[in-house]
Amino acid sequence: MRHFLLAGTAALAISAGMARAEESVEVLHWWTAGGEAAALNVLKDNLAKEGVAWKDMPVAGGSGVQAMTALRARVTAGDSPTAVQMLGFDIRDWAEMGVLANLDDLAEKQGWGNVIPAALQEFSKYDGHWIAAPVNVHSTNWLWINKAALDKAGGKVPANIDELFALLDAFKAQGIIPLAHGGQGWQDGTLWEAVVLSVGGPDFYKKAVLEADPEALGGDTMRTVFDDMTKLRSYFDTSFSGRDWNLSSALVIEGKAGAQEMGDWAKGEFLRAGQKPGEDFVCIRFPGTQGSVLFNSDQFVMFEQDDAGKTEAQLKLASAVEDPAFQIAFNTVKGSVPARTDVPDTDFDDCAKKGMKDVVEASASGNFMGSLAHGYGQPAAVKEAVFDVVTQHLNGQITTDEALKRLPEAVAAAQ
Ligand code: BGC
Numbered sequence: 001m002r003h004f005l006l007a008g009t010a011a012l013a014i015s016a017g018m019a020r021a022e023e024s025v026e027v028l029h030w031w032t033a034g035g036e037a038a039a040l041n042v043l044k045d046n047l048a049k050e051g052v053a054w055k056d057m058p059v060a061g062g063s064g065v066q067a068m069t070a071l072r073a074r075v076t077a078g079d080s081p082t083a084v085q086m087l088g089f090d091i092r093d094w095a096e097m098g099v100l101a102n103l104d105d106l107a108e109k110q111g112w113g114n115v116i117p118a119a120l121q122e123f124s125k126y127d128g129h130w131i132a133a134p135v136n137v138h139s140t141n142w143l144w145i146n147k148a149a150l151d152k153a154g155g156k157v158p159a160n161i162d163e164l165f166a167l168l169d170a171f172k173a174q175g176i177i178p179l180a181h182g183g184q185g186w187q188d189g190t191l192w193e194a195v196v197l198s199v200g201g202p203d204f205y206k207k208a209v210l211e212a213d214p215e216a217l218g219g220d221t222m223r224t225v226f227d228d229m230t231k232l233r234s235y236f237d238t239s240f241s242g243r244d245w246n247l248s249s250a251l252v253i254e255g256k257a258g259a260q261e262m263g264d265w266a267k268g269e270f271l272r273a274g275q276k277p278g279e280d281f282v283c284i285r286f287p288g289t290q291g292s293v294l295f296n297s298d299q300f301v302m303f304e305q306d307d308a309g310k311t312e313a314q315l316k317l318a319s320a321v322e323d324p325a326f327q328i329a330f331n332t333v334k335g336s337v338p339a340r341t342d343v344p345d346t347d348f349d350d351c352a353k354k355g356m357k358d359v360v361e362a363s364a365s366g367n368f369m370g371s372l373a374h375g376y377g378q379p380a381a382v383k384e385a386v387f388d389v390v391t392q393h394l395n396g397q398i399t400t401d402e403a404l405k406r407l408p409e410a411v412a413a414a415q
Contacts, residue, residue: 022309024053025317027300028074029085030067032060033246035268039334046320052313057081062245063186063374064090075099080303082310083317086132087296087375088123089383094301095126101302103130106315110322115340117359119368120297123376132299133318136327136336137359140263140294140371141194141286144249144270149176149258150282158287161198161228168235171258178235180257182243183395185387189373191261192229192390198288199225202367205292209372212382212415214408222407226393226400233394241395252281261286263296263374267335267351276349283351285358293362296374297339378411385414 025047031040044054059067064087071084080099094100107113107130116124116134124132143164145157153170156163168178181191197205200221208216216222237257240248249269251257260266270281277283285292300321302314320326327338328347337348337355345353362368370376372383389410393403 022307023051023313023316024055024310025083025313026055026057026081027083027085027317028057028059028067028071028081030059030061030064031085032058033244033265033269034272035246035270035333035335036265038272039268039330042326042330042333043317043320046323046326047313047317050316050320052316062184063087063190065186068380075303080305082305082314083300083302085135085298086301087298088370088377089375089379091123091132091299091301092126093379095131099303100126100131101304101311101314103133103302103315103318106130106318110319112322115342117339117341117363117368119295119363119370120299120339123297124299132301133321134339135298135300135321136331136334136339137355138263138265138296138298138336138374139355139358140190140296140374141197141289141292142264142266143259143261143284143286144252144266145259145282145284146176146252146255146257147278147280147282148255149174153258157282157284159290160288161195164287165231168232168258172235174258176255177237177251177257178259179232180248180251180260181232181236181240182245182248183236183241183391184244185384185391186373187245187262188391188394189383189387190263190371191232192225192386192394193294193372193377194261194286194289195225195228195232196222197292197294198286199228202292202369205294205369209377210369212378212411214412217408217411218404223400223404226403229390229394230400233396263371264335264337264351264355268333271333271335271349277351283354291358291362291365292367292369293358294369294371295359296371296376298336381414382411385410 047054059070120134124134153167158164158167171178204221207213245262246269248260249266252260253273275281305311324343327340327343331338332348337352345356372378389403389407392398
């Protein structure tokens with residue numbers, strides 16, 4: 001307050017300087033892979049220009065499972081970070097506890113309601129109030145293919161799961177790892193949900209995953225899903241267990257593996273390695289899922305603070321995230337597409353142009369559906385229950401019959 005006693009320009013200068021020094025955000029996130037960190041730097045730089053200091057709290061681990069554990073520990077200790085990367089149902093859970101800052105004024109001022117898709121708003125708003133700023137739209141039903149290996153196999157991209165198996169056989173014959181997969185619960189879940197969509201189609205995905213219908217979870221279509229998972233497992237290499245997703249992407253980038261099923265954050269790794277879509281790698285919807293999008297969206301939530309400088313910085317972060325120029329600069333690096341529907345696709349590469357078009361089409365047909373593996377299909381407890389069964393089955397610890405019995409039971413118990 002001392003500066004209020006000073007007069008004239010000196011007072012203004014000191015006051016501005018002090019305000020800037022006080023503004024800081026501590027950001028908890030899991031963007032630690034090369035492409036992710038490069039995208040995050042865009043945000044850090046933008047905030048630095050606004051005079052907001054950035055305290056980084058990275059917690060490695062794809063899909064944010066470890067980050068959410070770290071967050072609970074911080075909040076329990078009475079030391080909430082100011083801003084947190086978060087997904088779907090986790091946002092809802094924290095909102096329900098009444099600890100998230102209300103972003104209504106900023107959202108109103110910037111007209112978020114007109115440009116953020118309704119499916120995202122369902123999670124960015126709680127009880128009619130904005131409590132999260134969506135950064136992007138990612139989706140999980142993608143396949144990333146090494147272009148040289150594909151050309152060697154005849155160059156035709158697989159249109160359904162049988163054609164995928166044929167392509168994987170061709171990769172095997174080339175002596176490379178047919179399918180690069182990392183055995184972690186969330187990655188097994190990411191592969192499984194793409195197979196569910198491919199085998200059963202969007203209506204089955206809705207029934208089995210979004211509605212958790214016990215008959216769909218334990219029925220004949222799900223049997224085919226688990227059988228296909230067993231078959232896919234035969235195309236993994238022997239060291240898949242526990243491998244991080246970006247290391248699997250690296251195998252495809254280096255031509256040691258033919259393909260990887262993964263969300264479009266994988267593209268960030270290809271780009272960072274200097275590769276170009278259509279030249280070095282090919283992006284297609286997971287075979288048999290064209291027309292549907294399993295989405296997730298990274299959002300920033302702000303934990304309420306009683307320090308004016310921190311609150312101001314939180315608003316600057318939220319505002320920076322929704323800036324259309326940032327949406328372009330960030331998402332072209334990250335592999336995602338903008339959360340705002342009014343951003344032109346001009347600066348985006350072919351994969352992202354396709355991604356943006358797919359979002360529009362899938363939304364129009366009612367097949368823009370939340371990804372289970374990335375927090376938009378079911379609350380965390382159900383998601384984890386599915387991961388357990390899927391992983392045990394994929395690792396050969398339980399048979400398909402057992403998986404079909406356990407899946408509806410585990411989901412029901414977690415609800
Ligand atoms: C996030 C992405 C992230 C990926 C891998 C997903 O849940 O939405 O932003 O790149 O996990 O860490």
